[in-house]
């Protein structure tokens with residue numbers, strides 16, 4: 001198995017495809033996707049474009065849908081929810097389809113949606129993702145951070161490092177066997193440095209600071225938790241998890 005890390009969707013190669021692609025947006029899209037499915041959402045349908053989201057979701061019964069739209073960290077007008085994992089509870093999300101569009105996370109997922117296996121990962125689901133990858137034994141894995149509008153994100157990279165570290169710990173293999181690129185090795189160093197202070201790291205991260213300015217401290221606390229959900233959101237048709 002070879003693990004490649006791309007920090008942003010823009011870094012993903014134009015040519016070729018991995019056996020398994022993993023999208024990460026710790027703050028907050030992929031954390032929210034896992035929280036929604038854990039709360040019993042029927043599925044998550046992902047859109048790059050808000051107008052497409054609004055039009056497509058019109059065809060769905062109103063009591064069976066939730067429209068979640070985020071731009072710049074805030075809720076989009078016309079949607080039921082923004083992008084907080086704390087919005088999801090069994091009462092609110094159970095049995096509903098989540099129609100979702102966010103600034104970077106859903107764009108990241110769109111960039112890799114043609115890989116044969118596409119999953120999303122977050123710190124909250126790290127161990128479940130490690131177990132899933134090991135159960136599938138893909139030859140090549142692309143781990144893709146969502147970043148922020150084309151730039152690197154600390155929180156996505158530390159999550160990638162946590163996943164790669166988990167695979168190394170479970171298999172006893174080394175970077176020589178597993179690392180597909182330098183970024184994969186560097187991400188493990190970041191994780192080892194910060195593994196006991198993940199919430200502090202979120203506070204230093206530029207997008208963490210953006211969310212704090214919008215009064216989302218509780219979201220940072222939720223998103224910084226490691227291994228609390230045994231769930232792996234997996235794409236079962238294009239754009240639908």
Ligand code: 3SL
Nearest residue numbers: 027028029073102104105
């Ligand atoms: O960029 C994204 O996809 C979002 O996760 C950003 S936010 O955390 O909702 O602001």
